[in-house]
Amino acid sequence: MSTSNNTQSLPRRFGRLRRFFQEVPLLGWLLGALTAVLAEQFVGLDLAHLVELPRIPVLFGFENALKKPELIPGTVLYVLLVYLAPALLVARLLQLPSNRLAGFLAGRWPAVSIVLHLALLYAVLHIWSDINDYRMIVVKITLIAVMLTLSLNVINGYMGEFSCSHPGFMALGAYAGSVVTIVLFTNSSMYGKALLPPAIGPYLYPLALIVGGCAAAVGALAVAIPSFRTRGDYLAIISLAFTFIVKSLIENLEIVGGPRGMRGQPDWSNLPTVFVCTVVCVAVINNFVRSTYGLALNAVRDNEMAADAMTINTQRTKMIAFLFAAFWAGVAGVLFAHVLRYVNPGTFGLQQLAEVLAMMYFGGLNSVYGSIVGAVSINLLSEMLRPLEIWKWIFIPLLLILVMIFRPTGLIAFRDFDPVRLIQPKGRPKSNAQS
Amino acid sequence: MRKMVIVSAVLLTGILMVTGAFAQKAATLKIGINAEITGDIPKVGEATKFAAQMYVEDVNKAGGIEVGGKKYLLELAVEDNEAKAESAAKAATKLVTVDEVIAIVGPQASKQAVPAGEVSNNYKTPMITGWSTNPNTTKDRPYVFRACFLDDFQGPALSIFAKDEYKFTKAAVLYDVASDYPKGLAEFFKKDWEKKNGPGSVVAYESFTTKDTDFSSQLTKIINSGAEFLFTPQYYNEVPLIVQQAKQLGWKKPILGSDSWASDELVKLCGKDCLGSYFVSHYASAGAKGATKEFIDRYKAKFGNIPDDVAALTWDAIGLIGQGIKNAGKITGDIKKDREAVRNAIAGIKNFPGITGTITFPPNSGDPVKCANIVKINDKGEFEFYKTACP
Numbered sequence A: 001m002s003t004s005n006n007t008q009s010l011p012r013r014f015g016r017l018r019r020f021f022q023e024v025p026l027l028g029w030l031l032g033a034l035t036a037v038l039a040e041q042f043v044g045l046d047l048a049h050l051v052e053l054p055r056i057p058v059l060f061g062f063e064n065a066l067k068k069p070e071l072i073p074g075t076v077l078y079v080l081l082v083y084l085a086p087a088l089l090v091a092r093l094l095q096l097p098s099n100r101l102a103g104f105l106a107g108r109w110p111a112v113s114i115v116l117h118l119a120l121l122y123a124v125l126h127i128w129s130d131i132n133d134y135r136m137i138v139v140k141i142t143l144i145a146v147m148l149t150l151s152l153n154v155i156n157g158y159m160g161e162f163s164c165s166h167p168g169f170m171a172l173g174a175y176a177g178s179v180v181t182i183v184l185f186t187n188s189s190m191y192g193k194a195l196l197p198p199a200i201g202p203y204l205y206p207l208a209l210i211v212g213g214c215a216a217a218v219g220a221l222a223v224a225i226p227s228f229r230t231r232g233d234y235l236a237i238i239s240l241a242f243t244f245i246v247k248s249l250i251e252n253l254e255i256v257g258g259p260r261g262m263r264g265q266p267d268w269s270n271l272p273t274v275f276v277c278t279v280v281c282v283a284v285i286n287n288f289v290r291s292t293y294g295l296a297l298n299a300v301r302d303n304e305m306a307a308d309a310m311t312i313n314t315q316r317t318k319m320i321a322f323l324f325a326a327f328w329a330g331v332a333g334v335l336f337a338h339v340l341r342y343v344n345p346g347t348f349g350l351q352q353l354a355e356v357l358a359m360m361y362f363g364g365l366n367s368v369y370g371s372i373v374g375a376v377s378i379n380l381l382s383e384m385l386r387p388l389e390i391w392k393w394i395f396i397p398l399l400l401i402l403v404m405i406f407r408p409t410g411l412i413a414f415r416d417f418d419p420v421r422l423i424q425p426k427g428r429p430k431s432n433a434q435s
Numbered sequence B: 001m002r003k004m005v006i007v008s009a010v011l012l013t014g015i016l017m018v019t020g021a022f023a024q025k026a027a028t029l030k031i032g033i034n035a036e037i038t039g040d041i042p043k044v045g046e047a048t049k050f051a052a053q054m055y056v057e058d059v060n061k062a063g064g065i066e067v068g069g070k071k072y073l074l075e076l077a078v079e080d081n082e083a084k085a086e087s088a089a090k091a092a093t094k095l096v097t098v099d100e101v102i103a104i105v106g107p108q109a110s111k112q113a114v115p116a117g118e119v120s121n122n123y124k125t126p127m128i129t130g131w132s133t134n135p136n137t138t139k140d141r142p143y144v145f146r147a148c149f150l151d152d153f154q155g156p157a158l159s160i161f162a163k164d165e166y167k168f169t170k171a172a173v174l175y176d177v178a179s180d181y182p183k184g185l186a187e188f189f190k191k192d193w194e195k196k197n198g199p200g201s202v203v204a205y206e207s208f209t210t211k212d213t214d215f216s217s218q219l220t221k222i223i224n225s226g227a228e229f230l231f232t233p234q235y236y237n238e239v240p241l242i243v244q245q246a247k248q249l250g251w252k253k254p255i256l257g258s259d260s261w262a263s264d265e266l267v268k269l270c271g272k273d274c275l276g277s278y279f280v281s282h283y284a285s286a287g288a289k290g291a292t293k294e295f296i297d298r299y300k301a302k303f304g305n306i307p308d309d310v311a312a313l314t315w316d317a318i319g320l321i322g323q324g325i326k327n328a329g330k331i332t333g334d335i336k337k338d339r340e341a342v343r344n345a346i347a348g349i350k351n352f353p354g355i356t357g358t359i360t361f362p363p364n365s366g367d368p369v370k371c372a373n374i375v376k377i378n379d380k381g382e383f384e385f386y387k388t389a390c391p
Helices: A002-021 A026-050 A062-067 A069-093 A095-108 A110-130 A133-158 A166-185 A198-224 A232-252 A271-290 A292-302 A304-309 A314-340 A350-363 A368-384 A386-406 B002-020 B042-061 B085-098 B110-122 B151-166 B180-197 B216-224 B239-248 B264-274 B290-303 B309-327 B335-347
Strands: B028-035 B065-067 B070-080 B103-105 B127-129 B144-146 B171-176 B202-208 B229-231 B255-257 B278-281 B352-354 B357-359 B372-377 B383-389
Touching (some): A026 A069, A026 A095, A026 A110, A062 A069, A062 A386, A095 A110, A110 A133, A110 A271, A133 A271, A133 A292, A133 A314, A133 A350, A133 A368, A133 B085, A166 A198, A271 A292, A271 A314, A292 A304, A314 B085, A350 A368, A350 A386, A368 A386, B028 B042, B028 B085, B042 B070, B065 B309, B070 B085, B085 B103, B085 B110, B103 B335, B110 B127, B110 B144, B110 B180, B127 B309, B151 B180, B151 B229, B151 B255, B151 B278, B151 B372, B151 B383, B171 B180, B180 B202, B202 B216, B216 B239, B239 B264, B264 B372, B278 B383, B290 B309, B309 B335, B309 B352
Parallel strands (some): B028 B070, B127 B144, B171 B202, B171 B229, B255 B278
Antiparallel strands (some): B278 B372, B372 B383
16 A cells, blocks of 8 residues: 555656646746856856865766766765756746746747847856866767757658768768868968968858858769669668768878878867857758658658659659758768867768767657757767766667667657747646647 | 655755765876777777776885975876767867866877877877877877877888898788778888889789778789788788688788787787788787886786787886976976976987887977887797887
């Protein structure tokens, strides 16, 4: 009797906790997060010393917990006091004003509201990563992984083809973008003096991003055209071949450094740039998959012949999807090359492919949410579990297997991502939400 | 609800009390290890970690490194770079900004060492790679050093050896065109050999691509070309395939290799076929004397296997850092100043008695001046020191 009582009370307690916070809108959560990172900025170090930590725990204290177990209590306390308590408290306290503000903005200028949300999100990321450059590079690589995963989802999730060409697209983008920035704006030993004054370089960096994306898109033709006639395993093999062709091509092109790689990209992939690119990428891809093109992709996935009969030009649809996805993979490649400031063909091999695929399937097929969740969680997990060394590569694949058993299409699959609904206030009686 | 509040309050006080018990501070300096512990080449990471641990234990047993009249204990901060470029950059950033190390050892493979070198140089933190031979790693980077000799040096060393030892004039090369290291080595060797023996003296110059496992067509060409020896600058996992297939096809002439042969695994995988071959190496485990022998014996007693060249080079790399710290004169406690002092001290090191040879850093360069060792795989399958070659 008592056990059944216990098992019931736990979910009920969580339910109560959830109900306590359920009327907090996204705006409120962002404000809460902002408070938490601000708290860390101002009192983080003192607090860390107070709980006997040598420094601020970088990734929520995982490195402390795994390397020095004696620091676990202090770390838990720190995370509670700096992140959880302020975030939850402020989010709950500001529930009413933030709901009002969200409602006011969402009703009149939804665009302003979205910009406000994004600005808050950026502020949170910026302040959080400002504490430590390691956080900065983790955030940047994670955002780039979001772009990659999302663009792969367009092909593998929305169109339902199994494409393995993403490392190839990324490599094309990375190299094309690097050549542009190095030739035009950098005095390098490979290509001599800069053709344009380096001072204007950062303003023309978008040009390099677009060139990188376009190079990848042109390369994608090599996969898109065979995809008219092949599906499933065969397309997978063709796209895999494409990745190897690109890798071999670069390895044999001495002009871009061959297998030695290419060094000396300017340091222009800073956090604002990467953040803006990611936001644009998410927005554009989200609009794309929710447009008629996106619906056409789904139709092609579910039954190509039926789609054809329903007047969908399947060839054109496939072509657009491949080129579009490749473009964003290429942009991600350029950003990646300028974060590391070194590229070599070995980076864009099977391992890279496995990682992007893992992030996508973990997060969920056919879902923008899923891609974001998958990329962020796999990246952060991989960073946080770094001290485990070899055990990490048992833990993360195990997690993947579990996800595949219990949610075969990924954590958050087939979910519509509607930014306008996200920014709505919460808790108003149904009249508002259902209209 | 109230019960929960009370319980959590009690827990928090408990936690605070427990953490209080762990306060400790001592004069320690942190050295970062950025190694390939997981991924393609885990043996390399393992050897790096083991050698560094042994060095640090030694130093701490002796009471620490004495700088400016004060003794400092060493502490390692080990990061796994998963044999990935971006992960190596992240690990280097973490070591510099989170662990606040005074200097970094590794990464060992060039793919990781080039981006990690960029990070270390940007943050003005001395970094010494043991094994990376890509010129890009140290080029124009005052804070990055290496403990090994460069690729362009191994080619001439080998051609001198083949010339002096056998009076050979016709060479064959089989290399992986898709991999930076073998490709560079093959080119350097070809250039030097043809300079010494006239154009066309490399009678077969055959290539393959990483992960190929069948070399019969290339080897047939090599056998038919009339070459007197085969040079194959491949990694320890590929060499056995090449050597075994060559023997099956009837090749009986010598096979020479590069420092990438030097791993215990080579003889395990290759068996009898590799015995009697020579390769250029940073060091040889059998027939070693003095400090090298002492290092090998202790490493073997501690970790159960004979140290490979990565372990030896790591030992020298961390030894160079130790020497740099010693020569820095004073540790101020300001990590930025200390890193700069250590960097300057390392750059000024002359005739450092390393176990892979005597190391001197020329002015304005992170590439050491040292001699190459020619190593023979003897009948027992051990790597035996044969002679030195100094081009």
